[in-house]
Amino acid sequence: MAASNARENILNRLRKARAGLPAPPPPDPLADRKWLERQPPITDPAGRFVQEQEAVGSQVRRVASWEALGDVVPPWLAELKVSSVITGTEPRLNPLRERLEAAAGLELHTYDRPIEEQREEVFSVDCGITTSHAAIADTGSVILIPSPAEPRLLSLAVPVHLVLVEAGRIFPTLLDFMDSGEYQADPPTNLVLVSGASRTADIELTLAIGVHGPRELLVALIG
Amino acid sequence: MQLDAKQFKRDRAAALENKPLRRNLERAMTTIRGRRNERFSQFVDGEALQWIGHAIKRNALANLPDLLEQLEEQLTSRGIQVHWAETTGDANRIVKDIAKRRGVGLVIKGKSMVSEEMELNDYLAGHGIEALEADLGEFIVQLAGEPPSHLVAPAVHLSRQEIAVLFHDELGEEYTEDIQAMTALARRVLREKFQQAGMGVTGVNFAVAETGTIALVENEGNGRMCTTVPPVHVALMGIEKVIPRLDEMSPLIRSLTASATGQPISTYFNWLSSPRRPGEKDGPEEVHLVILDNGRSSIYADEELRETLDCIRCGACLNICPVYSRIGGHAYSTVYMGPIGKILTPQLAGLEKGGHLAGASTLCGACYEVCPVKIPIPDLLLRLRREGVQPTPAGIATLKGAGAKASLGEAMVWKGWRVVHNRPALYKLMTRLLGFAGRTLPKRMGPLREWSATRDLPKAANRSLHHLLRDRSNAWEAGKIRSDSE
Numbered sequence: 001m002a003a004s005n006a007r008e009n010i011l012n013r014l015r016k017a018r019a020g021l022p023a024p025p026p027p028d029p030l031a032d033r034k035w036l037e038r039q040p041p042i043t044d045p046a047g048r049f050v051q052e053q054e055a056v057g058s059q060v061r062r063v064a065s066w067e068a069l070g071d072v073v074p075p076w077l078a079e080l081k082v083s084s085v086i087t088g089t090e091p092r093l094n095p096l097r098e099r100l101e102a103a104a105g106l107e108l109h110t111y112d113r114p115i116e117e118q119r120e121e122v123f124s125v126d127c128g129i130t131t132s133h134a135a136i137a138d139t140g141s142v143i144l145i146p147s148p149a150e151p152r153l154l155s156l157a158v159p160v161h162l163v164l165v166e167a168g169r170i171f172p173t174l175l176d177f178m179d180s181g182e183y184q185a186d187p188p189t190n191l192v193l194v195s196g197a198s199r200t201a202d203i204e205l206t207l208a209i210g211v212h213g214p215r216e217l218l219v220a221l222i223g
Numbered sequence: 224m225q226l227d228a229k230q231f232k233r234d235r236a237a238a239l240e241n242k243p244l245r246r247n248l249e250r251a252m253t254t255i256r257g258r259r260n261e262r263f264s265q266f267v268d269g270e271a272l273q274w275i276g277h278a279i280k281r282n283a284l285a286n287l288p289d290l291l292e293q294l295e296e297q298l299t300s301r302g303i304q305v306h307w308a309e310t311t312g313d314a315n316r317i318v319k320d321i322a323k324r325r326g327v328g329l330v331i332k333g334k335s336m337v338s339e340e341m342e343l344n345d346y347l348a349g350h351g352i353e354a355l356e357a358d359l360g361e362f363i364v365q366l367a368g369e370p371p372s373h374l375v376a377p378a379v380h381l382s383r384q385e386i387a388v389l390f391h392d393e394l395g396e397e398y399t400e401d402i403q404a405m406t407a408l409a410r411r412v413l414r415e416k417f418q419q420a421g422m423g424v425t426g427v428n429f430a431v432a433e434t435g436t437i438a439l440v441e442n443e444g445n446g447r448m449c450t451t452v453p454p455v456h457v458a459l460m461g462i463e464k465v466i467p468r469l470d471e472m473s474p475l476i477r478s479l480t481a482s483a484t485g486q487p488i489s490t491y492f493n494w495l496s497s498p499r500r501p502g503e504k505d506g507p508e509e510v511h512l513v514i515l516d517n518g519r520s521s522i523y524a525d526e527e528l529r530e531t532l533d534c535i536r537c538g539a540c541l542n543i544c545p546v547y548s549r550i551g552g553h554a555y556s557t558v559y560m561g562p563i564g565k566i567l568t569p570q571l572a573g574l575e576k577g578g579h580l581a582g583a584s585t586l587c588g589a590c591y592e593v594c595p596v597k598i599p600i601p602d603l604l605l606r607l608r609r610e611g612v613q614p615t616p617a618g619i620a621t622l623k624g625a626g627a628k629a630s631l632g633e634a635m636v637w638k639g640w641r642v643v644h645n646r647p648a649l650y651k652l653m654t655r656l657l658g659f660a661g662r663t664l665p666k667r668m669g670p671l672r673e674w675s676a677t678r679d680l681p682k683a684a685n686r687s688l689h690h691l692l693r694d695r696s697n698a699w700e701a702g703k704i705r706s707d708s709e
């Protein structure tokens with residue numbers, strides 16, 4: 001009751017206040033596009049993406065194809081002393097999972113039940129591997145859209161997150177991704193742009209890595 | 224927090240004498256300004272980006288009631304529950320009622336200035352619910368029992384040594400001044416809490432009406448944790464956060480992070496649009512959005528003052544401000560500090576309580592220069608000063624406490640000033656008297672005492688410029704001096 005009054009009261013006050021005032025001209029919907037066109041051009045989106053990710057401390061390795069992941073990922077994880085890995089049920093990862101399963105000294109987990117049943121497991125694994133929806137060159141961002149096959153915590157609860165990015169899915173700018181309409185068509189529960197490992201500068205503005213999210217972001221750039 | 228002019232005067236004087244604070248602030252503000260400037264210098268025409276942000280926010284506010292309704296419709300259609308609160312008391316009750324219904328004993332929080340405005344933590348504590356801050360800076364100031372001193376970097380007034388002592392004393396951990404180690408410690412403590420908490424509370428950076436998206440900008444991952452791990456997520460926002468379209472976030476996020484920290488984008492940029500859907504394995508079962516007015520709709524009614532609501536809370540005006548960067552955030556005794564606090568607080572709290580803040584500015588204009596949405600802060604400060612002594616008719620209906628600072632003495636002085644300046648003979652007499660008085664008036668007494676205690680009183684010349692010029696032109700006419708061009 002009180003809540004619905006609040007709604008009407010607020011909206012009425014705003015409408016009344018607005019009534020007498022002239023509306024400003026609507027902004028140019030292309031203003032940001034025109035501004036971006038004046039910036040130095042992004043000739044090589046993949047190159048720029050790698051450069052921006054490395055600038056914030058991510059490790060990026062280029063991989064020729066999905067099939068080649070099996071040769072690259074297990075030794076990479078071994079270098080980082082990762083001893084347990086978790087993935088979702090994304091079918092494109094099945095060949096890689098077979099190789100991980102066979103790798104010595106590596107425990108393989110699957111996030112395939114609700115978190116309420118798997119909490120301890122998900123929060124104790126060293127590394128989560130996920131695919132990505134797309135990426136953005138000029139900000140060096142990976143776009144994650146978690147799904148039932150690849151839940152949100154796979155990229156969050158783990159100290160190391162390995163994300164697979166297809167070179168053909170790199171948009172030059174965030175605006176290019178927005179203009180594609182992919183998000184607006186059906187907004188997912190959660191989309192997150194990830195640009196590096198979790199960080200803070202809250203003590204003396206000094207960078208510290210790995211506050212609440214992963215301490216290490218690994219990017220395998222495919223193609 | 225006590226908000227009054229006398230307290231402010233005492234606190235800022237104390238802050239100016241506080242050497243460690245001055246040292247911490249100076250180092251931090253120099254660094255953070257440098258980061259902002261470096262990023263903007265990489266843009267071709269960074270100022271044009273600021274004007275794009277300005278136009279977007281102006282337009283969004285012009286359509287505010289419709290956008291809020293559209294946002295509500297979009298969110299509701301995907302199962303997010305929307306609540307409207309006229310006052311902070313209403314907002315607190317809404318959050319508490321959700322918590323009680325869900326049997327929540329522990330709330331974990333991401334950074335939210337609106338929750339500071341609500342004093343939510345204290346309110347919940349009064350109802351037996353613990354609220355724990357998860358943003359590292361907020362976690363630190365909460366341990367210290369202080370409010371945040373900066374919009375973006377809440378613990379910027381503290382040195383690593385002070386924080387080290389705090390962690391040692393409050394968390395009972397081994398003493399370390401190593402920043403990475405202290406961060407790891409906070410991570411360990413808060414990891415547990417994320418999993419125990421029955422509710423996550425966060426702020427909102429942008430709410431997109433067309434898609435029904437709640438967007439959250441952060442670097443640490445606490446925002447992601449708060450919106451993913453606990454079974455309930457409650458987002459808090461002021462009515463001014465809504466924008467029409469998704470693609471308007473492109474220039475706004477670029478401008479926000481460039482202004483706040485100099486980053487091209489924040490480490491995480493979260494877009495949330497529904498609770499956990501069938502089949503999804505994590506994420507909150509319930510998501511709520513609380514839309515808070517708390518005086519904003521009154522600010523909205525004044526076309527000029529409305530620009531206050533454009534603010535995207537980047538903190539750049541604090542970092543550049545010659546006053547903030549010397550006294551820090553606490554001396555203001557306000558939730559919102561620095562230049563934006565000086566224009567927002569008097570409007571939210573009323574001029575009788577917060578009007579003195581508008582006076583504490585040199586009007587140097589640096590805040591306007593850096594503001595990513597080009598809020599004319601100096602103009603608004605002048606407007607509020609004027610409203611304090613002489614409310615403009617348009618403002619009467621909207622501004623709480625307009626005219627509260629009007630004093631008979633001040634009014635008389637100005638009246639006298641007008642009379643003198645309208646009568647040449649009187650003016651002449653005045654300037655003569657001033658020249659005389661300047662040499663003979665006691666400086667450490669009377670009305671000049673306060674002002675001259677920390678400043679040198681300018682000496683009034685024996686003869687006014689007016690007199691000197693007249694003598695000069697007389698002499699020139701008499702052929703005693705020649706002008707250079709001849």
Ligand code: SF4
Nearest residue numbers: 534535537538540594
């Ligand atoms: S007023 Fe402008 S500069 Fe200051 S915090 Fe708000 S957006 Fe940033």
